[in-house]
Structures are given as structure tokens and as C-alpha cells.
Amino acid sequence: MRSKNRFQEIPAGWKFLITVVLLYLFVAVFDFDFARIAFLQFAETFFKVVKILLFVFGFMFIVNLFVKTETIQKHLGKDSGAKGWFYAIAGSIFVSGPPYVLFPFLGELKKQGVKDSLLVAFLNNRNVNPTFLPVMIFYFGTAFSVIVSIYVLLFSFINGWIMGKLLDGKAD
Structure with a gap:
């Protein structure tokens, strides 16, 4: 036993x-x-x-060293408003990398007060990436690529809003 x-x-x-x-x-x-x-x-x-991962954790260390929690909460927290949505969507478009690189960083941001809805929008927009656009246009055409990108951006906002409503009890 x-x-x-x-x-x-x-x-x-x-x-x-x-x-x-x-x-x-x-x-x-x-x-x-x-x-x-x-x-x-x-x-x-x-x-x-x-x-x-060492690079990511080093980056997280530097962010924690120089960026105060209050700054993150101001720009991506409860009262961030449209500015928070802009930062989340723009950030997700220009930050690329595999999920195992982004998840620890996003988890740390969540601990520092980033809204769940903005994290959802960020994760939804990972496929709208300037480096993918030329390849998408080559294989699928300009109209298709632009329309899909707009849909992804639009639905990232909708998904983020819904998740914010479900997780926080209210939408942002």
C-alpha cells in the first residue's frame, strides 16, 4: 500500500x-x-x-523590468477602451511566432491585468500577418486575401467581445 x-x-x-x-x-x-x-x-x-523559450523568457524579464504593471493595465486593462483593442489587434498582426513562444508572454500579460477579450482578439489575429499576405495573394488572389483578412480582423473583435462578456460578465 x-x-x-x-x-x-x-x-x-x-x-x-x-x-x-x-x-x-x-x-x-x-x-x-x-x-x-x-x-x-x-x-x-x-x-x-x-x-x-530562453529568448522569450529574457524578453519577458526585460518587459517586467522596464514596463510597470500600471502601464500595461492603462493600455490593455479594464479601462483601455478602443486604444486597448487597437494595441491588441495591431500587436497580433506584427508579432509572429509559434504558440509555444507567445503563450508564456501572453500569460504574463494576463497576470499583469490584460483583459481576456484583448487576449482573445490577439490570438485570433495571428494569421493576419504581413509576411503571409504576399503568399496568400499568390495562391488565392488579392480579393480573397483582403476579404479573409478583413473577416479575421472583424471576427477577432466579435470573438473577443463575446469572451469578455462570458468571462467577465460584461463586454468591454
Whole structure:
């Protein structure tokens, strides 16, 4: 009975790590080259992600060092109004990157008082990006690309407003 309690006390992250290591060892018994290649690909991906996350956490540290919570709340908090919507939508258009890079940063902004509705608008607009526009126009044409971009911008506002209403009990 004691060993069952001890296993339950192990954090989920460690359980996952132990399971993955055991799976690699199991596969290595049957096909060592396959396990070695899989591990090397994992290590390569892991170090790419770690480099990016170190950059993000460094950026978050600098933001926390120089930008006061009051400033963030003023521009993106409850009373930010149209200015907050503008910053959220414009910021999402010009900030690009994979979600695992943006989520820690946005989570930190949320802790500092950014409205949920603005975070929703930011996340909705990630695909309206100046770097994607030429490629979209090449494959889908100018009219399609412009109309889709306008729809994404419009619906990001609507989705943000709805989420603000659901999460805060009132719309911004």
C-alpha cells in the first residue's frame, strides 16, 4: 500500500518523463538504430525550442523590468477602451511566432491585468500577418486575401467581445 501512495506522489511531469524513457529503452531493445534516430531528432527539436523559450523568457524579464504593471493595465486593462483593442489587434498582426513562444508572454500579460477579450482578439489575429499576405495573394488572389483578412480582423473583435462578456460578465 505504501508503494502505491509513493507513486501517486510523483508529479505528472516526472511520470511522463519516466514513461518516455522506458518507451525509448523498450524500442531500443528491438531496433537500436530507430531509437537512436528518434532520440537525436527529439534532442534537436528540444534544443531549438529551448533557445526560443530562453529568448522569450529574457524578453519577458526585460518587459517586467522596464514596463510597470500600471502601464500595461492603462493600455490593455479594464479601462483601455478602443486604444486597448487597437494595441491588441495591431500587436497580433506584427508579432509572429509559434504558440509555444507567445503563450508564456501572453500569460504574463494576463497576470499583469490584460483583459481576456484583448487576449482573445490577439490570438485570433495571428494569421493576419504581413509576411503571409504576399503568399496568400499568390495562391488565392488579392480579393480573397483582403476579404479573409478583413473577416479575421472583424471576427477577432466579435470573438473577443463575446469572451469578455462570458468571462467577465460584461463586454468591454
